[in-house]
Amino acid sequence: MSADPTQVLAFETDCHLFDGCGFPAPGLHSFLFEPLMGDADGNGLYFNKPMLLALLGSIIVVGFFWAAFSKPKLVPGKLQMVAEAGYDFVRRGVVYETIGKKEGEKYVPLAVALFFFIWMMNVWSIVPVAAFPVTSIIAYPIVLAAIVYITWVSLTFKRHGFVGAFKNFTGYDKSLGPVLPLAMLIEFFSNLLVRPFTHAVRLFANMFAGHTLLLLFTIASWYMLNGIGIAYSAVSFVMVIVMTAFELFIQAVQAYVFVLLTCTFIQGALAEHH
Amino acid sequence: MNPLVQLAAEAEKENPLIPPWPELVIGLIAFVIVFGFLAKKLLPNINKVLEQRREAIEGGIEKAEAAQTEAQSVLEQYKAQLAEARHEAARLRQEAQEQGATLIAEMRAEGQRQREEIIAAGHSQLDADRKAASSALRQDVGQLATELAGKLVGESLEDHARQSRTIDRFLDGLDETASKAEATR
Numbered sequence: 001m002s003a004d005p006t007q008v009l010a011f012e013t014d015c016h017l018f019d020g021c022g023f024p025a026p027g028l029h030s031f032l033f034e035p036l037m038g039d040a041d042g043n044g045l046y047f048n049k050p051m052l053l054a055l056l057g058s059i060i061v062v063g064f065f066w067a068a069f070s071k072p073k074l075v076p077g078k079l080q081m082v083a084e085a086g087y088d089f090v091r092r093g094v095v096y097e098t099i100g101k102k103e104g105e106k107y108v109p110l111a112v113a114l115f116f117f118i119w120m121m122n123v124w125s126i127v128p129v130a131a132f133p134v135t136s137i138i139a140y141p142i143v144l145a146a147i148v149y150i151t152w153v154s155l156t157f158k159r160h161g162f163v164g165a166f167k168n169f170t171g172y173d174k175s176l177g178p179v180l181p182l183a184m185l186i187e188f189f190s191n192l193l194v195r196p197f198t199h200a201v202r203l204f205a206n207m208f209a210g211h212t213l214l215l216l217f218t219i220a221s222w223y224m225l226n227g228i229g230i231a232y233s234a235v236s237f238v239m240v241i242v243m244t245a246f247e248l249f250i251q252a253v254q255a256y257v258f259v260l261l262t263c264t265f266i267q268g269a270l271a272e273h274h
Numbered sequence: 275m276n277p278l279v280q281l282a283a284e285a286e287k288e289n290p291l292i293p294p295w296p297e298l299v300i301g302l303i304a305f306v307i308v309f310g311f312l313a314k315k316l317l318p319n320i321n322k323v324l325e326q327r328r329e330a331i332e333g334g335i336e337k338a339e340a341a342q343t344e345a346q347s348v349l350e351q352y353k354a355q356l357a358e359a360r361h362e363a364a365r366l367r368q369e370a371q372e373q374g375a376t377l378i379a380e381m382r383a384e385g386q387r388q389r390e391e392i393i394a395a396g397h398s399q400l401d402a403d404r405k406a407a408s409s410a411l412r413q414d415v416g417q418l419a420t421e422l423a424g425k426l427v428g429e430s431l432e433d434h435a436r437q438s439r440t441i442d443r444f445l446d447g448l449d450e451t452a453s454k455a456e457a458t459r
Contacts, residue, residue: 051300058304062311069316072323074330080320087320109313117308139293143301201291 016226023223026215031136031208054134057120065116090115090259098263103270107263110151114144115259118203122251125211126244133251136207138200145200148262153192156269168269199261206254210247217243416441 015021037047068083076084090112095104121140125133134140156165166172169191170184217239224233419441 046296051297054300054304055307058307061308062316065312065316069320072320074323074327084320084324087317109309109317112317113305113309113312116312117305137293137297138291139297140301140304142293143298144305147305204291 015223017224017229018226024219026212026219030212030215050132050134050137050140053124053130053132054121054140057124057134058117061116061120086116087112094256094259094263098260099267099270103267104263107151107266110148111259111263114148114262115255118144118258119252119255122207122255123248125207125214125247125251133207133211135203135254136211138204141200141203144203144258145196148199148265149196152262152265152269155266159270168271195265199258199265202261203254203258206250210243210250214240214243214247412445416445419444 015024033048033050035046035048036052065083068080072080091108094115095108095111098104099107118135121134123133124130125136156168159165160168169188171187171191172184173180176183217236221233221236221240224230224236416438420437
């Protein structure tokens with residue numbers, strides 16, 4: 001990484017309370033990084049810190065599972081046991097629970113890969129030096145949500161044909177009577193347009209907000225470290241620790257929610273319309 | 275220009291919900307790496323092992339069950355054999371008892387028979403002896419009596435037939451008196 005500290009830390013390091021400089025509040029700029037290579041105008045290969053973390057994260061996930069599963073044993077070692085527990089949690093706890101064992105088996109790899117990939121990307125948030133959740137850049141959740149969207153929409157067409165898929169998307173139900181056209185319009189809008197958007201934004205916004213909060217308290221702890229402000233700084237630092245623990249929880253929950261929704265969408269695509 | 279200020283200025287122009295292209299590409303690559311490794315190699319790997327483990331456990335259970343049923347059948351066989359042996363022993367004992375009883379009965383009957391034979395033989399012997407004795411006696415007594423009578427009377431009794439008739443009559447008289455005496459006794 002660059003030797004310039006301003007590129008590593010998201011705020012001015014020599015600014016304190018009573019020094020006459022304002023509070024360097026975190027904002028959108030906290031999620032923009034000076035490229036490590038090239039620049040945004042397309043000169044050279046553009047490469048920044050979140051990209052590095054994304055690739056590093058996927059290498060860590062693959063490395064972990066490679067170490068655990070490349071030569072699996074009938075009587076598992078410690079690492080294999082941990083990896084099996086994680087695998088089993090997604091397989092049994094999410095996929096089998098929503099889609100069912102028979103239909104769901106095909107989607108287990110997708111769910112497992114999604115869960116551990118997202119979790120890793122989220123966990124970067126509290127890893128020292130990295131300290132940035134990759135999923136708080138909208139591009140990453142969008143890619144994942146798009147993959148899920150393509151999967152379940154194509155699955156709906158494959159399973160029900162064109163008319164059947166249309167009925168599936170619009171929740172066609174004759175018993176609704178005169179409200180049917182309106183219901184169909186809302187359902188169509190909700191399923192095909194809003195659903196992928198909220199799917200991606202839910203993950204993005206949670207991680208974005210979490211990172212902003214962490215930044216806020218971290219910057220405040222540092223900024224108030226002057227004169228009487230030291231007392232407030234201590235409180236703020238306690239908040240940093242509390243928020244870090246909370247983020248650790250949220251990171252896992254958001255990965256779980258993303259995968260659970262994925263499975264629910266796939267299940268909806270497979271279900272017979274009623 | 276301060277890089278932070280520059281970043282802040284850039285941020286004003288950017289909407290956080292509009293993704294930059296390079297990051298979409300990197301995100302896709304990063305996820306595809308994870309998905310590819312997991313879906314193509316690692317998860318099939320572990321699934322195979324999980325299946326094997328399940329089979330191993332079920333196989334172990336089946337083996338244990340087989341061993342138990344075998345033990346059960348052997349136990350039943352053993353019990354049946356034991357019962358059969360007991361039954362056989364009881365039967366043999368019963369048979370031996372019966373045989374013993376018939377043997378004793380036979381022996382007793384045989385003894386009885388032999389005793390009766392011996393008694394009968396004794397009786398007939400006695401009879402024969404008595405008869406022989408009596409006939410011998412009769413002749414002797416006859417002769418003696420005749421001689422005695424001849425001597426006494428002094429005359430020879432030529433007529434043998436008459437003589438013997440007389441003797442017989444005399445002896446009959448003797449017998450009669452003897453049987454009379456026996457009857458009165």
